[in-house]
Amino acid sequence: MAKPTLYYLVPSPPSRCVLLTAKAIGLDLELIALNPMAGENRTEEFLEINPQHTIPTMVDGDVVITDSHAIVAYIVDKYAKNDHLYPKDIGKRAVVNSRLHFDSGHLFARLRFLYEPVLYNGSSDCSREKLTFIRDCYSIMEGFLKNSPYLCGSELTIADFSCISTLTSVNGVCPVDSWKYPKLSAWIDRLKAIPYFEEVNSTGAQTIKEVFQQMLDENKQKNILSVCD
Structure with a gap:
């Protein structure tokens, strides 16, 4: 096959x-x-x-x-050999689906709102308003994690993978303050402790942050020069 x-x-x-x-x-x-x-x-x-x-x-x-x-x-x-990452129980699956939609409709959407204009359209906008827009998602996730170690309860799911891949791609630009988001910070550390996490996720997450910062700096310089022309 x-x-x-x-x-x-x-x-x-x-x-x-x-x-x-x-x-x-x-x-x-x-x-x-x-x-x-x-x-x-x-x-x-x-x-x-x-x-x-x-x-x-x-x-x-x-x-x-x-x-x-x-x-x-x-x-x-x-x-998969079992349904631990995506439960077949309709109630549990609905919670996982809701967190997946949270990533696509909120967390990742707000990363795109910050990153895409810089990477593709020559923008130099990394404003406080855009960063606050992302931090609003951190507050929501802190609530998701109030009584459980993972986003959907006591078990790791695909929703955790979805959200952690997004969050680690932006948290250097928009840091997760451990004093303000202790549950979220502990969740990040929990995911990072997965044996294959570093190999699969960390290089890509670091690369996109570095490219964003490089493009942001270049765009700022170009925009300054265009104003001076």
Whole structure:
């Protein structure tokens, strides 16, 4: 049986969510790296697979999935030996789904609101308002973790992988203060203690923060020069 193919980019938080999940369940993937900044996700060949041109994209036989949250749910359902990461119990699964939607609709959406204009549109906006917008998500997550070690209760789930891959991609730019968010800080440390976490997530998370800072500095300089012209 052919391995599922994952089109991905290491610095991409959603890609790392899929890689973390695959590692957790022991799933071997055929990996094809694409660089969206070089337009590699907009080639005719890739658009035939995914007209939305988003990364990650998974192809598993005749099945094509174009969203990380859907991908991780799919691979756990199909390939995991148990349902610990994505419970089949409808009540527990609903909680996991709600946290996945929190990532896509709030946490990752706010990272994009900060990062995308800088990386792709020449913006130099890293304003207090945008950082406050992200920190509002930290407060919500602190509430999620009030009475449990993980976002959905006592067990690690794909929602933890989804949110940690996003949060570690922005927390150097918008730090998680341990005195203000002690539960969230402890959760981050808990995820970082997973044996494969450093290997799968940390390099990509550091890379995207460094690229963002570099582009932010370059854009600020260009914008200053354009004003002076």
